[in-house]
Amino acid sequence: MDEAAKRNAPSREFLEKIFRTAYRIRVFETEGIKLYRQGLIRGYFHPYLGQEGIATGVCAALQEGDYIASTHRGHGHCIAWGADVKRMVAELLQKESGYCRGYGGSMHIADIARGNLGANGIVGAGTPLGVGAALAAQIRGSDAVTVTFTTDGASNNGTFLESLNLAAIWNLSFILVIENNQYAVSTPIEEATRDPDLYKRGLSIGVESHQVDGNDPLAVYHLTREAVEKCRAGKGPILIEAKTFRHMGHHVNDPGKYMPEERLAYYKARDPIDRARTALIEMSGADKADIAAIEAEIAAEFAEAVGFAKESREITPAEFREFVAAY
Amino acid sequence: MREIMYREALREAIDEEMQRNGDVFIIGEGIAERGGSYKVTEGLLAKYGPKRVRDTPIAEAGMIGVGVGAAIAGARPIVEILYVDFAMLGMDMLVNQAAKFRLMTGGDGRVPFVMRTQGGAGGGVAAQHSQSLEALFYHIPGLKVVMPSVPADAKGLLKYALRQDDPVMFLEHKHLYMTKGPVPEGEHIVEFGKADIKRPGKDVTIIAWSNMVPRALEAAAALAEEGIEAEVVDPRTLVPLDKDTILASVARTNRAVIVQEAVRRGGVASDIASIIQEEAFYDLDAPIEIVAGLNIPIPFNLELEKASVPQKDDVIRAARRALHIQPMAIAAK
Ligand SMILES: Cc1ncc(C[n+]2csc(CCOP(=O)(O)OP(=O)(O)O)c2C)c(N)n1
Ligand SMILES: [Mg+2]
Numbered sequence: 001m002d003e004a005a006k007r008n009a010p011s012r013e014f015l016e017k018i019f020r021t022a023y024r025i026r027v028f029e030t031e032g033i034k035l036y037r038q039g040l041i042r043g044y045f046h047p048y049l050g051q052e053g054i055a056t057g058v059c060a061a062l063q064e065g066d067y068i069a070s071t072h073r074g075h076g077h078c079i080a081w082g083a084d085v086k087r088m089v090a091e092l093l094q095k096e097s098g099y100c101r102g103y104g105g106s107m108h109i110a111d112i113a114r115g116n117l118g119a120n121g122i123v124g125a126g127t128p129l130g131v132g133a134a135l136a137a138q139i140r141g142s143d144a145v146t147v148t149f150t151t152d153g154a155s156n157n158g159t160f161l162e163s164l165n166l167a168a169i170w171n172l173s174f175i176l177v178i179e180n181n182q183y184a185v186s187t188p189i190e191e192a193t194r195d196p197d198l199y200k201r202g203l204s205i206g207v208e209s210h211q212v213d214g215n216d217p218l219a220v221y222h223l224t225r226e227a228v229e230k231c232r233a234g235k236g237p238i239l240i241e242a243k244t245f246r247h248m249g250h251h252v253n254d255p256g257k258y259m260p261e262e263r264l265a266y267y268k269a270r271d272p273i274d275r276a277r278t279a280l281i282e283m284s285g286a287d288k289a290d291i292a293a294i295e296a297e298i299a300a301e302f303a304e305a306v307g308f309a310k311e312s313r314e315i316t317p318a319e320f321r322e323f324v325a326a327y
Numbered sequence: 328m329r330e331i332m333y334r335e336a337l338r339e340a341i342d343e344e345m346q347r348n349g350d351v352f353i354i355g356e357g358i359a360e361r362g363g364s365y366k367v368t369e370g371l372l373a374k375y376g377p378k379r380v381r382d383t384p385i386a387e388a389g390m391i392g393v394g395v396g397a398a399i400a401g402a403r404p405i406v407e408i409l410y411v412d413f414a415m416l417g418m419d420m421l422v423n424q425a426a427k428f429r430l431m432t433g434g435d436g437r438v439p440f441v442m443r444t445q446g447g448a449g450g451g452v453a454a455q456h457s458q459s460l461e462a463l464f465y466h467i468p469g470l471k472v473v474m475p476s477v478p479a480d481a482k483g484l485l486k487y488a489l490r491q492d493d494p495v496m497f498l499e500h501k502h503l504y505m506t507k508g509p510v511p512e513g514e515h516i517v518e519f520g521k522a523d524i525k526r527p528g529k530d531v532t533i534i535a536w537s538n539m540v541p542r543a544l545e546a547a548a549a550l551a552e553e554g555i556e557a558e559v560v561d562p563r564t565l566v567p568l569d570k571d572t573i574l575a576s577v578a579r580t581n582r583a584v585i586v587q588e589a590v591r592r593g594g595v596a597s598d599i600a601s602i603i604q605e606e607a608f609y610d611l612d613a614p615i616e617i618v619a620g621l622n623i624p625i626p627f628n629l630e631l632e633k634a635s636v637p638q639k640d641d642v643i644r645a646a647r648r649a650l651h652i653q654p655m656a657i658a659a660k
Contacts, residue, residue, distance in 0.1 A: 043451035043627060094451070094628040105453045105627030121455030122413065123385045156384035157416075184385055186361040192384040258361070320631050324623045 007222055012284035018056055018217050019276040020294060025052040025076040026273050027302050028085060032075070032092065035306065036252045041092045043105050044121075048076035050215075050247035053272030054179050055080035057220025058147055058240075061228050067115040067133040067146040069126035071179075072107050074119030077149050081116045083109075086305040095312035102315055115144075123184075124157035126150055127176060131163040134172035134236070145231045147175045147224075153184030155198050161205070167237040168207050174237035175227050176202070179214060182243075185250045186258045202239030214242030215270045218279055328509035336478035336510050337367045337443075337499070340485035341405065343514075345375050348403060351489055352379040354390060355407030355443075364409055365445065365504045391417030391442060395425045395494070398440035403489055411446035411460045411498060418463075425494040426469030437492040441485075445499040447538050447588055448625045448636045457625035457632070459537075459589035464496040465565050465598070471495040471519060472565040476540035478508040480563050483517025491519070500538040520567035524576070528556035531646050532576040534599060535586040536562055539637065543586050546642035557584075557646055565595050573599065574607050581612040582649040588636050591619035616645040 029047045036045050048055070051073070059068070059080035070077040078088060083099070091098025091109050099109050110118025117133060120126045130148030137144040154160055155178055167174040178198050182189045189196045202209030208230070212223045220242055227238040245267035249256025280286045315323075331339075345351045352375075353368060359382040362369030372380040383390050387408060394406035408414045414421070421442070428436045448457040464470045471493055475481040481499070488495040525540055526547050535543035540561050547557040560576050562569055577583050583603055585596040600615045618637045625635050647653075 042629060043453060044456070100627070102628040103454075103626045103631070105451060107453055107455070108627070121453065122416075153385040156386050158386065158388050159416075185357050185364075187357060187382050187384070191382060314628060315631060317630075317634065320626075320634065324621065327621075327623045 010218070010283060012280075012286065015280040015284045016286070016294070018060060018221070019280045020298065021060070021080050022052040022056040022217055022273050022276040023295060024085065024298050024301075025055065025079045027298050028075055028079055028088070031302050031306070032089075033252055035092070041106070043107070044072070045092075045106050045252045046073040046250065047246070047248060047252065048073050050267060050272070051179055051181060051244045052076055053217035053275065054177065054214045054220055054242045054244060055149065056272070056276070057217040058149070058177055058224045060221050061224035062145065062147065065115065065142070065144050067117060067130065067137070067144060069117040069130035069133065069146070069148040070119045071126060071149055071151055071154075072119060072121055072123065073151075074109055075106070078109050078111065078116060078119070081111065081114070083111050083116070085301060086308045089302075089305040090309040090312050093309040093312070094314060095309055096315050097308070097312040123151065124154035124159040127154065127159050128163035130176070131167045131172060131174055134167060134174035135170065138170065138172055143173070143232050145173045145175060145228050145236070147177055149177050149179060151184070152178060152180040152182060152189050152192070152198060155201060156192055160201070164202065164207060164237065164239070165205050168205055171234060172237050173231035175224065175231060176237065176239045177224075178239070178241045180241055180243050181246050183246065183250070183259065185254070197241070199239055199241035207237055207239050208235070209239040209241070211241045211243065213270075214244035215267060215272045215275065217272055217276050328511060330507045331478055331510050332504065333478045333481050333499070333506050333508070334365055334367045334504040336482035337485055338369065338371070339510075340482045340489070341368065341371065342374070344486055344489040345371070345379065348489070350401065351403040351405070352381070353405040353407065354381045354383050354394065356383055356385060356409055358382060358407050363407065365501075367443075367504070368407070387413050387416035388420060392420040392424070394440050394442070395420050395438060398425075398438045398494070399428060399436060403439050403441075405441045405443055405489070408442060408444040410456050411444045412455050412458050414442065414444050414460070421464070421470065421494070421496075422467050426467045429469065429493065438494045439492045440494045441488045441497055442495070443485075443497045443499065445501050447500040447502060448632055449502050451627055451629050451632065453627040454624035459587070459620065461496075461498055461565060462589055462594050465595050469494065470566065472498065473519065473563070474498045474537040474565060475563060476503065476525070476537055476561050478506070479510045479515065480517055480523065480561075482510055483515045484519070484563060486516050487518055498537065502538050506541070517563065519564045520569050522560055522562045522569035522572035524558060524572070525561045526557065526559040528558035528580070530556045530580055531558070531582040531584060531649050532573070532580045533557050533559045533584045533586060533642065533646065534562065534573060535559060536565065537588065539586045539588050542637065542639055543642055545639045546646065549639065549643055550646055555646065555650060568599070568602075570602055570606070573603065577603055577607050578610045581610055583611070584616040584618060584642065584645045584649055586618045586637055586642055587620070589620055590622045591617065592622045594619055613649045613651060616649050618642055618645045
């Protein structure tokens with residue numbers, strides 16, 4: 001089937017994969033917040049609720065061997081990249097079985113072995129790191145594509161221009177995905193830049209740039225898919241701005257009162273999970289029972305992950321001493 | 328005396344200085360509308376308006392840089408950086424511009440610039456939000472380094488900072504914002520370079536700053552129960568450093584313990600130790616003890632985080648060592 005045909009008639013398998021990923025992120029965040037409120041998770045927890053369509057669509061267009069770099073709001077990227085939810089929960093619960101053995105936590109969760117360069121506590125840092133991975137791929141003769149997920153906030157940081165420009169002059173296989181959720185903590189995008197259409201930043205330095213509805217996982221997928229093909233054909237880098245909105249405050253403890261109700265309602269009415277679910281039903285003929293089965297399976301998977309994490313042990317003082325001895 | 332929180336004391340200082348001098352202004356992420364992540368700047372936007380109280384995008388190099396530029400041009404900016412970890416993005420502006428300007432211009436150029444930020448571990452915010460980086464600034468001639476431990480010092484030192492003409496790294500601690508302490512009503516100024524004896528004692532000098540002061544005081548209280556009278560000296564400003572008060576204390580107690588939360592390697596404690604041994608070697612009855620963070624990034628896991636930075640018992644043990652007291656002897660006493 002060619003691309004256009006696939007686009008009009010995606011397979012049930014594909015649609016189910018999209019829904020599963022988006023829903024898995026939704027469950028992870030909703031249930032994770034409960035664990036946080038129970039005091040089982042400490043530190044920062046930035047929920048990806050409302051933005052699931054972006055990680056889901058982008059990662060579905062990538063393949064093994066590619067790289068991603070993420071943000072402080074990184075759980076969704078990690079899951080969409082195929083992370084083991086058990087090891088993710090274990091990391092948030094600071095356990096030895098976690099992705100970073102309890103050393104990193106939510107803001108630093110990574111899966112280095114599989115090319116997820118990690119969440120990042122420094123806004124904007126993922127962009128140069130991702131460009132670096134793309135540079136390494138070019139130098140080593142690999143056809144890997146690197147995606148950095150970045151944010152509206154980071155687009156006003158110097159790292160954005162410096163690194164995207166490097167990717168451009170070196171024709172790197174690099175895709176920069178700006179998740180424009182229109183807020184940096186409580187600061188609205190309109191107060192942080194004169195022109196909130198952030199894809200234009202790329203145009204000004206000669207980078208092919210697009211805008212997409214970030215709450216539409218399939219639209220995100222198709223656009224990324226094209227971008228990936230161009231990158232593999234040596235026509236990178238590419239910038240994608242995905243417009244979206246958080247479903248709640250900046251982190252678990254931020255009530256987000258500054259977010260205008262109407263705008264929140266607008267985006268909630270365009271919920272990426274609902275859209276993935278609807279697509280699965282309408283385009284593949286899945287019925288309510290099929291959906292309920294998938295949802296129950298994912299809920300059970302999370303419950304199992306919590307059990308796994310709770311039963312896991314923490315790093316011992318002796319292991320800690322051994323690990324840090326070289327510093 | 329009335330008691331207020333550290334963050335309220337900081338707010339009073341900014342408020343009073345903004346009132347007093349129209350050149351004082353403040354910029355930072357979320358400091359205007361939202362009143363800042365630590366609520367230090369709450370109410371300032373309403374009082375002074377959006378010209379002098381501004382929210383910024385996430386652009387630390389730019390924010391610090393424009394602060395330095397505004398200072399060079401005669402204004403008195405306060406730039407609030409959410410975490411000292413993020414100040415690293417603005418290091419060129421601090422190290423190559425602000426710190427150098429006065430000397431490079433033969434004294435004509437001055438930089439009345441204050442960067443307020445906070446550091447320290449605690450609460451599981453992991454490696455990029457937990458650092459104590461005072462040594463980096465301490466190392467750069469031209470920067471003043473201020474680390475208040477109590478509300479009164481926070482207020483007095485910030486007011487002083489806003490009245491002098493060199494760049495100030497005003498380093499707060501995330502765990503101190505909600506702590507309370509007495510602060511005099513009315514005008515209250517603390518000059519730089521004047522250490523404060525937070526607890527007098529004759530047996531051992533404990534030198535500590537920022538969040539290590541309350542920890543040293545807890546240790547001193549515990550030591551007092553063993554009959555050991557520790558003197559806790561808080562330098563309050565690391566640059567300039569009040570050597571005289573430190574050396575006088577060591578001359579009385581003949582023993583020194585230096586406590587810093589920052590990693591041990593290349594730290595300010597080592598420098599203070601070198602000053603003591605150089606200038607007061609013959610006063611010492613024991614090697615100088617340094618209690619410091621491990622030479623590692625701060626882990627997320629809470630137990631490991633605790634193990635990475637000095638705790639009360641570490642200070643107590645160091646004081647006993649300085650007094651040549653064996654743990655067994657204590658137990659027997
Ligand atoms: C360099 C840097 N500055 C400031 C912060 C503090 N901070 C963490 S998240 C955040 C807002 C981020 O907004 P945005 O970049 O749009 O991402 P979003 O939270 O909307 O996903 C800020 C200011 C940081 N982590 N790093
Ligand atoms: Mg944002």
